[in-house]
Amino acid sequence: MLKKIFTLTLALVTTFLTGLGAMTAVQAATGDTLKAIKDHGALLCTGHNGTYLGFAEVDDKGAWKGFDIELCKALATAVLGAPDKLKIIPISWAQRFPSIQSGDIDVIIKVTGWTMGRDTELGLQFSRPYFLGSTQLMAHKEIGAKSAKDLDGATVCGSAGTSTERIAADYLSNLGVKFDMVTFEKTEEMRSAYFAGRCDAFAGWGPNLAIVRMKAPAPDKHIILPDVMAVEPESAAMRQGDDNWVDILNWLFSALLIAEQYGITSANVDEHRDKASNPTIERLLGKTPGIGDRLGLSNDWAYKVIKHVGNYKEIYDRTLGAGSPYKLARGPNALITDGGVMYPLILD
DSSP states (O other), X not given: OHHHHHHHHHHHHHHHHHHHHHHHHHHHHHSOHHHHHHHHTSEEEEOOSSOBXXXXXXXXXXXXXXXXXXXXXXXXXXXXXXXXXXXXXXXXXXXXXXXXXXXXXXXXXXXXEOOHHHHHXXXXXXXXXXXXXXXXXXXXXXGOOSSGGGOTTEEEEEETTSHHHHHHHHHHHHTTOOEEEXXXXXXXXXXXXXXXXXOSEEEEEHHHXXXXXXXXSSGGGEEEOSOOOEEEEXXXXXXXXXXXXXXXXXXXXXXXXXXXXXXXXXXXXXXXXXXOOSHHHHHHTXXXXXXXXXXXXXXXXXXXXXXXXXXXXXXXXXXXXXXSSSOOOOGGGSBGGGTSSBOOOOOX
């Protein structure tokens, strides 16, 4: 009898310790991200396994650039004080979620749509959206398609492991269109397949499609179809269980928009800080303490971000807009006061 009791007790203790170990692993994976970043001295942020024009690409000198890369730099500056405290990890679309779950990266800033499945099934939390774009189709003009319903029997290229692939498949199926979807891990391979004629159409994210078409050898031979299959909010994605880390991302994006709203740029931020009399600006630039203490950051974190990286408009202009090769209009990503949908949260 005593032997049975001992065996049972040992089994219960083993089960308890195993569960405790699993729980500890989960806590380690979803705990204090900020502390971990400070401990290893660099932010681990997403790049791309190749080139995603305008958002994550490598220049002629081997340096990363693009809208998402600039946001990674802004986050590194907010947390560690300088944009060079950043390590870009090149990963594919499909690999971004396993990478955040395993702790190989600290955050996903990689035009990632906030979907219900990702929010509820993958152990992720999302920031407020930092960019808005539509999911559309580009087609060879020679096939004569005027809209998606004209793609019956077509072969459609898509990126593996993305919401774009699912959105396009659902949309075409709902139209009763018969199609073959061919997916690719690398964006370059998909672009090459499309331009080589292996695909009749190319399912993609509207802003990137516009850039791809612009960079094509003969842009006029391609048409972006008018169908808006979905309007997708792009957000930063993080592991669940670290609300402070989500707060940091939300207030970083708001700080970039507040700075644009008040005309505070990398060139004039010192002047604004020295002469600030507006309570919001005083808080934003750390003249009045508080915005850092609440997040576990320095009180001048937003000042440093604006000084080193700029406001939202500056980032947009040099990566996608007037100062870039792509000249994309802001559209819905303009401030709400300028006809867009972007707005900052209230900094009180």
